[in-house]
Amino acid sequence: MKPLNYVFAALLLLASLNATADIQVNTPGVRSVTAQMRMRHAQLYPYYTSGAVGLNTDGSIVLRDIESVPLAVRHKLQKLVDAENLDRGRLYSEIANANAHPEWQSAIRTAFAPRWINNAQHGWWIMSDEGWIQK
Amino acid sequence: MKKIWILLLLALAGCASDNVYFPAPSARQAADQIIQDVWQPVHTNVREER
Numbered sequence: 001m002k003p004l005n006y007v008f009a010a011l012l013l014l015a016s017l018n019a020t021a022d023i024q025v026n027t028p029g030v031r032s033v034t035a036q037m038r039m040r041h042a043q044l045y046p047y048y049t050s051g052a053v054g055l056n057t058d059g060s061i062v063l064r065d066i067e068s069v070p071l072a073v074r075h076k077l078q079k080l081v082d083a084e085n086l087d088r089g090r091l092y093s094e095i096a097n098a099n100a101h102p103e104w105q106s107a108i109r110t111a112f113a114p115r116w117i118n119n120a121q122h123g124w125w126i127m128s129d130e131g132w133i134q135k
Numbered sequence: 136m137k138k139i140w141i142l143l144l145l146a147l148a149g150c151a152s153d154n155v156y157f158p159a160p161s162a163r164q165a166a167d168q169i170i171q172d173v174w175q176p177v178h179t180n181v182r183e184e185r
Contacts, residue, residue, distance in 0.1 A: 021158045023165040030169075037173045095165070104157055111162035112170075119170045 023108075029094040037087050044080055053081060054125035054132055059092075059113035060085045064125060064132060088112075 044061075047053040047069070054064040063081050066074055092112065096105040117126050117135070124135050 112166040115166035
């Protein structure tokens with residue numbers, strides 16, 4: 001085989017590798033974070049529908065209407081919101097590491113942010129340019 | 136002939152560095168998959184917080 005042919009073969013191989021450059025999310029680290037988030041969602045769900053908790057544009061959640069929450073659960077709800085935001089950060093970093101590109105963490109956060117809002121149920125509160133609006 | 140080599144090597148280098156570009160469409164797809172998993176429909180028998 002001529003040397004030139006080797007270069008063509010390498011080009012073809014690299015081109016095919018690039019075509020299948022997918023984000024990998026099926027790792028034990030990612031699964032462990034999402035399992036925690038799934039359990040927490042059952043507790044947060046009533047507060048999304050009541051509007052006490054809203055979705056921010058940066059892919060985090062916010063306790064936006066604390067007045068609507070009974071005094072006795074305010075502290076617990078704040079802790080749930082904080083834990084959820086921490087886990088979302090952990091999720092983005094787990095995905096970046098799983099793909100051997102730790103520097104992708106902020107790009108992954110940016111990719112997730114509009115998807116949270118897009119997947120939110122009708123009636124949930126989301127942050128927009130005009131402030132809080134109901135989806 | 137020398138020119139072809141240089142062009143090919145440049146193309147090769149370009150392909151190799153492509154791998155550091157963030158695959159945004161795939162990331163959006165992965166995001167949807169994860170969000171839908173995390174936000175599975177909540178069953179009505181979930182205990183309400185008081």
